[in-house]
Amino acid sequence: EDQVTQSPEALRLQEGESSSLNCSYTVSGLRGLFWYRQDPGKGPEFLFTLYSAGEEKEKERLKATLTKKESFLHITAPKPEDSATYLCAVQAHSSGSARQLTFGSGTQLTVLP
Amino acid sequence: ETGVTQSPTHLIKTRGQQVTLRCSSQSGHNTVSWYQQALGQGPQFIFQYYREEENGRGNFPPRFSGLQFPNYSSELNVNALELDDSALYLCASSLGTSGYEQYFGPGTRLTVT
Numbered sequence: 001e002d003q004v005t006q007s008p009e010a011l012r013l014q015e016g017e018s019s020s021l022n023c024s025y026t027v028s029g030l031r032g033l034f035w036y037r038q039d040p041g042k043g044p045e046f047l048f049t050l051y052s053a054g055e056e057k058e059k060e061r062l063k064a065t066l067t068k069k070e071s072f073l074h075i076t077a078p079k080p081e082d083s084a085t086y087l088c089a090v091q092a093h094s095s096g097s098a099r100q101l102t103f104g105s106g107t108q109l110t111v112l113p
Numbered sequence: 114e115t116g117v118t119q120s121p122t123h124l125i126k127t128r129g130q131q132v133t134l135r136c137s138s139q140s141g142h143n144t145v146s147w148y149q150q151a152l153g154q155g156p157q158f159i160f161q162y163y164r165e166e167e168n169g170r171g172n173f174p175p176r177f178s179g180l181q182f183p184n185y186s187s188e189l190n191v192n193a194l195e196l197d198d199s200a201l202y203l204c205a206s207s208l209g210t211s212g213y214e215q216y217f218g219p220g221t222r223l224t225v226t
Binding site: 004031032034036041042043044045046049087089091099100101102103104105106 | 153215
């Protein structure tokens with residue numbers, strides 16, 4: 001069974017204080033790893049897809065990296081508007097033609113001004 | 114480009130009733146997936162529809178059913194509602210079964226009393 005574990009559950013940062021969120025996964029054949037941002041009461045907003053170990057992607061203050069067992073979302077000099085829950089999800093080859101996502105429980109990030 | 118839309122935004126039902134939730138996929142997308150998100154948890158895969166047929170299902174009972182229409186919009190039907198069905202129901206669209214990125218709608222908040 002595919003599993004995704006995110007840590008920490010919650011993280012409070014001061015504005016400008018860089019940090020990293022962790023996503024550990026167990027999957028029988030990784031097709032892709034996804035990061036989403038979710039604001040309260042809203043649907044997840046797509047951020048990145050990573051397909052193979054060593055891959056990195058960047059968007060503004062966010063950078064996602066991938067190894068064979070985990071992914072990191074690095075946040076550089078965060079601003080209060082970066083406050084949200086960040087979700088990690090995997091898509092496995094075992095899912096067959098249905099490309100369902102298996103999600104972690106998320107990291108709730110709060111950036112204080 | 115039109116994003117994923119869902120209706121209604123909020124819904125309150127009584128235990129034992131039936132409910133229908135609706136989703137319009139993003140322009141150009143022909144695959145729709147439905148997820149259930151309980152408070153404080155990541156989304157859980159319910160099922161996926163491609164070319165008007167169910168194309169994969171998660172661990173949800175048969176009282177959760179769906180439809181996809183020729184214009185790629187979709188419905189999620191839940192019969193015999195239970196209190197534990199209270200959640201945010203998310204619809205995600207993608208470009209075919211080979212399209213890895215899934216783009217989510219704003220969700221429907223269902224409360225069962």
